[in-house]
Amino acid sequence: MGKLTTDMDALIARLYPICRSITGDGVRQTLQILREHIPIEVREVPTGTRVFDWTVPREWNIRDAWIKNRAGKRLVDFRELNLHVVSYSVPIYRRMQLAELRDHLFTVKGHPEWIPYRTSYYEENWGFCLSERQLGQLSDEQEYDLCIDSSLTNGHLSYGEYLLEGEKADEMLISCHICHPSLANDNLSGIALAVELARRLAESPRRYSYRFLFVPGSIGAITWLAQNEAILARIRHGLVLTCVGDAGNITYKRSRRGNADIDRAFAHVLQHSGDPHQVIDFSPYGYDERQYCSPGFNLPIGCMMRSVHGTFPEYHTSADNLEFVRSEALSDSLAKSLTVIDVIEHNRVYLNNNPKCEPQLGKRGLYKGLTAGASKREREMALLWVLNLSDGSQSLLDIAERANLPFGLIKAAADALSATDLLCEMEEGRQRDHPNSNQLPVTR
């Protein structure tokens, strides 16, 4: 994994300095860099386009911003860190007393060196973010010169989309937000993981098609949904990726449905990983799962995170920097998400062709490849479980859950049995009702 992790790390480091927002050249520049890795199509949606209850806003761009003392020294400098300017600040060039300026200054309480991340997308405003230490060096008796050299003009909202086609038109959607400036975990980590997943999935045949979205948070997802309603019925599974690079344990947040295949697959993989983790219920607050899981769509899309947004002190501050993201955490996020996708890819329904009594496994050589030890025992149990439950109603994930065995072991057993006369895959659409189907919670 070392190599891959390095790729994700390098991509994050390269994207880190760019000043992104929900629109503007920073987003375009980011998407162009991603195109060096995967063939993203870049979409440009004009300002003023109606998208459900929303309107695509004016495009924001910024060249420079500073607070100078009368001696002309930059005390707060956008060129040092783009977090210093409130995102979507209107242009301003003024001299002010500190007293007047204070309403436009934002700090992080309790962390004297940290600079907060602030936005004002839908209310015209301007402001500077700075550290408590910097603020302490300003003096009430002094005047300061300040400049925000930004523009808010009719333009476009930009986003990236990459459809990796599989055998089926049915899709898994993988979405990440790309609207944050120099914040590494939130969400360069998600972007890097999405790119790496796309590269990996492109290497082998796929049952599902995979659609990757690199969109500004909220307005980007809303825009994409508004312009792609016709294809939503194809989306069978999905993940929002956010904050996947910090040192915390993995958190999976269920879709609104609560028992979608992606919910069950992710919980299964985490359970059998042996690693500490948490699985939390859907709530209508968070990242773009809010839009995908709105009641008019109710898509089977969950959210993969490590530490949960808003619960760690570095969140939305300058401390969410390149050091906050760990190679081994990115690597683990990649491995776990690939394992989940593997479950989704191979979660088929089989039929035991010899359903009356056990078949003779020995004469078909099915005990062969079984080496000694606990593993041999588990592999034999996997064969027996697949035979016992493959009545045409239960998927491999159903079987893995009931057997309390890792999906991979169940899949290997199904593969071995399928190579004999004992098991065959059910055609989709001919599967029987799961006897527990009434049991499964639908919305929770």
Place this chain on the structure above:
Amino acid sequence: MGKLTTDMDALIARLYPICRSITGDGVRQTLQILREHIPIEVREVPTGTRVFDWTVPREWNIRDAWIKNRAGKRLVDFRELNLHVVSYSVPIYRRMQLAELRDHLFTVKGHPEWIPYRTSYYEENWGFCLSERQLGQLSDEQEYDLCIDSSLTNGHLSYGEYLLEGEKADEMLISCHICHPSLANDNLSGIALAVELARRLAESPRRYSYRFLFVPGSIGAITWLAQNEAILARIRHGLVLTCVGDAGNITYKRSRRGNADIDRAFAHVLQHSGDPHQVIDFSPYGYDERQYCSPGFNLPIGCMMRSVHGTFPEYHTSADNLEFVRSEALSDSLAKSLTVIDVIEHNRVYLNNNPKCEPQLGKRGLYKGLTAGASKREREMALLWVLNLSDGSQSLLDIAERANLPFGLIKAAADALSATDLLCEMEEGRQRDHPNSNQLPVTR
């Protein structure tokens, strides 16, 4: 609440001395006093009327009763406390040795000053209840004169009924037993709470109609059910009120259905009250929920108590007196039951008119009235939950349960959203099936 509590206290104090039983003038006198507060209709059902498996019994009245020594001194005196006579004692006027008398004397073991409450409705008998101390003062060598000046004659069973009409013919039934003599918690507390609820509910418009029953235990409820079968289909919710004035925590006993709206609403209110409480399953023993929840009716009626009958030592003794009932407990019972009724009243189903993606709350001023702090956050979450789950299948209580937020907050959010174009109430009868409807336990 001070004022209200005082009213309940005063009513209890006024009713306390009256000698009630399942029939007789004590019941009539009680109902007349209640009529000073709410316009109860008094029903009189003749002795001998068949009510399902039962027959309205003869009417019992009593004027006086005593045990005197040979000196003519009243050693046990009905005029001091009406508990001294076994209810429904046949008339008797005799001289007896203590030995012969003993089978007709009842005391409370372990509490030398307490006098028990005993009845013999369906077996002709007579008896006296006295304290262990009183019993100890009688002598085996002595003869005693005893008198029970009672009558058992053809007459009537009396009960009170008050229908407070609402917008709908659908009803909530509130029932309490009125057959106990000088016992304060069991059930003057329930009577006083029912009267107070009726007064309060009469003050404002109501969606449901409320029917209040003041009935003798068992035979009264059976009589009412037998004579009102035609209207039972209107009863959508209900509560039996009993022992609601002692210092114990509130206990809610579920209806036989186990998941009726009243069961869910009461459990929800108790959970979010933060107060210690218990919710117990239905069992076919207790107060008149036994009749309302018999299998031929299976009405959605639960039982509200504080301490559970039979589990506290004062139960059915003279220690269940005016001091045993606490103002603050009555006040709390009132507040909690009003909150439950508020949930029932406002537990409607709404439809999100903008179900595709989140709407813009800001431009509709919905973030306005949100003040700072945890409350602001919860109110915003309530708005998001109502929008997310109002798909036409889920009631506000469903939403409050899933959001794990108090119903009041969810209702306030629904009200705020209904004042915009975003949410509208579903007409009853057009609601969609709840996706979890198969999940809900029907009988437990």
Place this chain on the structure above:
Amino acid sequence: MGKLTTDMDALIARLYPICRSITGDGVRQTLQILREHIPIEVREVPTGTRVFDWTVPREWNIRDAWIKNRAGKRLVDFRELNLHVVSYSVPIYRRMQLAELRDHLFTVKGHPEWIPYRTSYYEENWGFCLSERQLGQLSDEQEYDLCIDSSLTNGHLSYGEYLLEGEKADEMLISCHICHPSLANDNLSGIALAVELARRLAESPRRYSYRFLFVPGSIGAITWLAQNEAILARIRHGLVLTCVGDAGNITYKRSRRGNADIDRAFAHVLQHSGDPHQVIDFSPYGYDERQYCSPGFNLPIGCMMRSVHGTFPEYHTSADNLEFVRSEALSDSLAKSLTVIDVIEHNRVYLNNNPKCEPQLGKRGLYKGLTAGASKREREMALLWVLNLSDGSQSLLDIAERANLPFGLIKAAADALSATDLLCEMEEGRQRDHPNSNQLPVTR
């Protein structure tokens, strides 16, 4: 129970010395002894008969086997203990160095005096089982003479079947494996318990018919299923009996359905026994429940054990001897299984003929036989529960579970009520849907 236990002990002791396998005269001899107790029919199925994926094997018989030193002394002697020969060993008469012999010698690690039990049914082989101590006395420099005087010839697979007819054609199947040689718990205990159950059930009228199978493990059950597919629809309940005589607590393994009546009845009986026990989920490994619960049949058959096969060190060794089986354990297994069968026999659905309000129990003398104390209270509760839940949808076991009372108490209440006008049994086929039927897990 002393007498009965002695019968089971005596039967086990008499069967212990016989050398059984999946075919052969040891099985026939065993069945003949069982015929002294119950009128078993002995079936003989010819070698080569196809039974689903399997073929009835050649018949194996053995007269003698030994390892002698050059002085002619028997160092390992089949006549001392039949476990000394690997079951189904092909005949051999050879002189060998210990080095060559070693691949055919089996011991129990860690228990120097124990001799293992080994088989080689479906792979032609031969071998000796001996203790570590015996093995230590052999010398690498020595040659040994060895003999297995066995035969593998076309013949028959023998099994026993006994149908004890009841009022109904519907059956309960009780199955035990009879293929193990001198192992007492596995499974002479199961055989003895099955015989005792048959004797006991024959003594009184039965609602169900009971079919007892005494079959070689796996191949015997498969053979019976293959030859009796037409009657499988009659099997409404069933138990596999295995290892029911050791000192461990009772373990019940659920059927594949997970909530069959037998599963619920067994769990109920164990719960109310107050004895430590465990109830485990079905898995497709174990004894003949593997065959009965294969997906093509999915019969409602669980497995009764005490200690679970493979989890106790004596399992499949000479330490599973007559001392390992305890009279009191056999007696307890008998009592518990009879109680479970009693639940199955009497688990009927009743209808309350007086479903509106409670009936008057007093006037029908139903409070009579109720003696004082907790028992009186429980018996009164049982009456009330039966009346309250007998709405034509709920069986006595449903009621016992919800009431959390022992089935026997619920049944006694139903009997007492049935003797009055208050309750009548529902005809089968006219029962209503259980309101919770959607709730019940079907496969787990």
